[in-house]
Amino acid sequence: MNSAILTGIAFALYLSAAVCYGASLFLDAPAAPQSIGTGTSSNRPLLYAVRFLAAGILSQFLAVGANCAHTHHSPFASVYGTLMVAAWAIAIVYLAWDRRAKMPAVGAVAMLTDCIILGFADSQAHSRIARDPVLSHPVVSLHVLAIIGAYGLILVASGCAVMYLIENRMLKKHSRNSILRKFPPLTSLDSIAYQCIAYATPLLTIGLGVAISLIFAGGVKGSPREWFLGAQFISTAILLTLFTLYLAARLAVGWRGVRLQYILLIGILCAFAAFALPTAAAHHFN
Amino acid sequence: MHLVLVGLSHHRAPIAVRERISCPEHKLNDALAHLSGCPGVREAIILSTCNRMEVYALIEGADLGTAYAAICRHLSSFHNIPEIQFDAFIYRKAEHDAVAHLLRVASGLDSLVLGEAQIIGQVRTALRSAHAAGVVGGTLSHLFQQALNSGKRVQQETGLSRGAFSIGHAAVDLAARIFDLSEATVMILGAGKMSTLAAKHLVASGVRYIMVANRTHHKAVSMAASLGGTAVDYDEFPQMLAKADIVIASTAAPHPVIRRDTLTPVLKKRRGRPLFLIDIAVPRDVDEDVAELDNVFLYNIDHLQEAVADRVRGRATEAVEAEKIVGDEALQFLNWYRAREAAPIIKQLRGRLDDYARKRLEIMRPGLSSLTEKEWSHIELHISSLMDEVAREPILRMKRASKDAAVRLDSNAEQVRYDLLSAAREIFGLGVEDQASESESIVDSLPLPAPQNGTAHMNAVSHAIPPIVDLHKLEHRS
Incomplete structure (x- = not known):
């Protein structure tokens, strides 16, 4: 087909x-008072x-x-x-x-x-369809797969961060908007975002590591300087640093809550920048 | 004598005002004693809940304006708050308006959470406290009993309170928006009824870790045991806040026990973990500005009740049924109340006529020394019948008037009362004596002159009297 x-x-x-x-x-109607927490209703x-x-x-x-x-x-x-x-x-x-x-x-x-x-x-x-044979190389495929996987996770994490901030604001303001009941609990959103970043960061590291290896090995066109000073590389490096900081803050210092969600939002901006900013000449499907 | 109500409630008064006027259980005796010391106050009951503070009083010898002013002065001086600060939030009601209001309150119709059942217990507690303080008599006691009946009937006969979504449920609902409850730690501050109830809901919803802190430690221990938690020293609770996720504060402290400066070091230790503070105490236990802190969610009793009210909307049909029950119960009370007003007047009128008869007989007796005892008793009987005849119609009309006035729950009721009862007082020159222990049964048990068929009855009496006595002559001689 x-x-x-x-x-x-x-x-x-x-x-x-x-x-x-x-x-x-x-x-999914709100649970009757008697059955709160039982969570047995089928949906x-x-x-x-x-x-x-x-x-x-x-x-x-x-x-x-x-x-x-x-x-x-x-x-x-x-x-x-x-x-x-x-x-x-x-x-x-x-x-x-x-x-x-x-x-x-x-x-x-x-x-x-x-x-x-x-x-x-x-x-x-x-x-x-790119004619460059490098793009069909398994190492490049590994790079693309890792980056795509990382971006997928970052998108989910950012979605959770946005939901967290909206829900946080509504709870702070004692909003009685019924949409509030549809959101997962704050701590669950925080936890999902963390898990996404915990998987996305190694994937991003692998993707970036493969790319750096290819650049230094001369497997792609362009000098290392041209690649590393490109907006895409810089924003990806910032993104990786932010997520490393995020993980360190969460794991080593035990941070939770609103501040971490802002870090994630800055992260998604960097991710968009890496995607949208002009790229090095060789980073194209041609 | 006026039955008056002065109060403020969640409808108009914000919690910041309510908490300053509220009267916790331990202050209730003093407040009642203070109130009963006000001039003219014969009976008084204070109904103080987290939603309302109402003073019901029976005031003698004052017009309504003076009666209201006396209660406002009491509120101001007892709670040490200038009248100007609460005057705009106060409502003042009298007589049938006050009655109807209390019955609606006890039936949960005036509650923020329509049909909430806790109010019945609070009304009962108010009545018991007034009894214990010795400031309540027959009238207010009867009124509050009627209110309790009304509340019970509304609960039993309508669906208003069915499937109730309480403060505890709202707390669970909100907590579940913030935490996975199975992982959350709850701290209960103050082992009161409300906090116990909220904690039970949380436990039923999966909360496993509970700490209880109370100023009286043994209460904390017993509450912790009943909830499967641990008791902590009250003095240590600020440190323990670092471990808690949900705090239910319900102490009787007159000032906030959780303030910004209490939480600032705690929040550093929490490192951004959310903290949900549920403040169900009035006066509040948690300072308002705590809500501005990051990752802190503060909900007080008003916020929770609004959340509950959202969930229990759509009970209009039940509310209509409940209003009918309240109207019925109010009518019953007002019947009793008005009858109770008529009773002393009827009693005095009968007494006055009997006095006339007795005096007249005493005057006649020396001039009729030749009469035998049998003849004399016939004369007494005849005069007594005459008095019955004179009194019968006014008494019947006064009885009917007292009931009619109760039926008309509108502004004309006062007019009806004046026309018949007050007119009777004025025409016969009757004063008002002690009314406190009278009741409708008294009115009904007052001797109504036996049904007399006009001349037939008189003839019957005349036939019983020997013909030698000429009543007209007797009258002339005396």
């Missing part, structure tokens, strides 16, 4: 999952959401495979393939999470992010 059709199916499934996660928040939309998500992951796996079979290249040889893998990585990360902690609000955010990425990927479906 055509990769575009499979991607379209994956898009529809992710969107359905997002709708179901959202619906589960609103259809049908949540069940469907997980099924849609799993089907979407499968569909996207097939789409990536079909794309590779069609182009005879690594998925990272094009913007389209890379974005597809990014969306796929986010979906897998969230599914793994969903098994541990049921947080439909985070699920809805993750699935909508996937839909946006796939929509953007679709607009790049006819983008050029």
Whole structure:
């Protein structure tokens, strides 16, 4: 089957999952006083959401495979393939999470992010496939996979940080907005964000380490100076430093709460900067 | 005699005002003694809860304005707060308005959390305290009993209190927005009823770690044992705050026990871990400015009640049923109350007529020394019947008036009362004597002249009297 059709199916499934996660928040009536804490009520939309998500992951796996079979290249040889893998990585990360902690609000955010990425990927479906043989090298694939995985986790962590700050503000102001009840507890959001960063930081380190190795080994075009002074490298280095500080503050000093969420927000700005700022000449799909 | 109410409640008075006027249990006796010392106060009951502070009093010999002013002066001097600071929040009610208000309060219809059941216990406590202080008599006691009945009926006959979502539930709901409750540590500060209730809800929701601190340590120990927690020394609680995630403060302290300077060193140790402070005490236990601190969430009784009120909206149907019950109970009380007002007037009227008869007979007796005892008793019977005949219609009308006035729960009630009861007082020159122990049963038990069929009855009496006695002559001679 055509990769575009499979991607379209994956898009529809992710969107359905997002709708179901959202619906589960609103259809899940507040527990009656007597049953608070028992948490035994079944939530049908949540069940469907997980099924849609799993089907979407499968569909996207097939789409990536079909794309590779069609182009005879690594998925990272094009913007389209890379974005597809990014969306796929986010979906897998969230599914793994969903098994541990049921947080439909985070699920809805993750699935909508996937839909946006796939929509953007679709607009790049006819983008050029890089002819540079380096891009098909397994080491480069490792670099791209690690970076994409890290970005997926950073996105989820940032979503949690934003939710934390909104919920924190609403609780501080004694807001009685019913949306407050849909959010996971503050400490859970803090914990998810931490776990995301705890996995994202090593992935980012691996991705950056592979890139540095390739640059020094002369495996890519351009001098080390050109690469290291590029805005992309600098913002990624800042991002890595921030996350290292975040982990140190949390693990060594025991910090929690609002300040850590602000660090994460600065982190996501750096991540966007690394993605959007002009890159070194060789860091292109050409 | 006026039945008056002066109070303030959550409807208009912010907690900052309520806590200054509130009267905790240990101060209630003094407050009642102070109040009963006010001029004209015959009976008094103080209903003080976290939502309201109301003084019910029976005041004699003063107009309404003076009665209200006396209670306001008491509030001002006892609580050491200038009247101007609470005057704008005060409501003043009298007679049937005060009655209807208390019955609505006891039925949970005036509560922020519609249908809340705790108010019944608080009304009962207020009545008991007044009894213990010896400042309550028949009227207020009856009124409060009626209010308790009303509250019970509303609970039993309507769904207003069913599935109640209490302060404890709201605390759990909010705590679950901040923490995974199974991991949270709760500290209970002050082993009161409310804190125990909230703690029980938290335990039922999965909280496993509980610390209890109370000024009386053995109470902390027993509460900790009942909740499966540990008791900590009250003096050590500021240090223990570093370990707690949720603090339920409900001490009887007159001033805040958790202040900004108490928390600043604690927050350094907590390193950004959220701290949820639930302050259910009135006066408040936690200083307001603590809420400005990062990672600290402060909810006082008003915030919690607003959260509860949000969850119990949509009980309009039950509220309508409850209002009917309250109206019914208010009517019962007012019947009793008005009848109680009519009783002494009727009694005096009967007494006055009997006096006339007795005096007249005493005047007649020397001039009729030739009459036998049997004849004399016939004359007494005849005169007594005459008095019955004279009194019967006014008494019937006064009885009816007292009940009619109670039925009309509108502004005309006062007018009706004046027209019939007051007019009777004025026409017959009757004063008001002790009313305190009278009741409707008294009115009903007052001898109503036997139903007399006009001349038939008179004829019957006349036939019983020997013909030698000419009543008209007797009258003339005397």
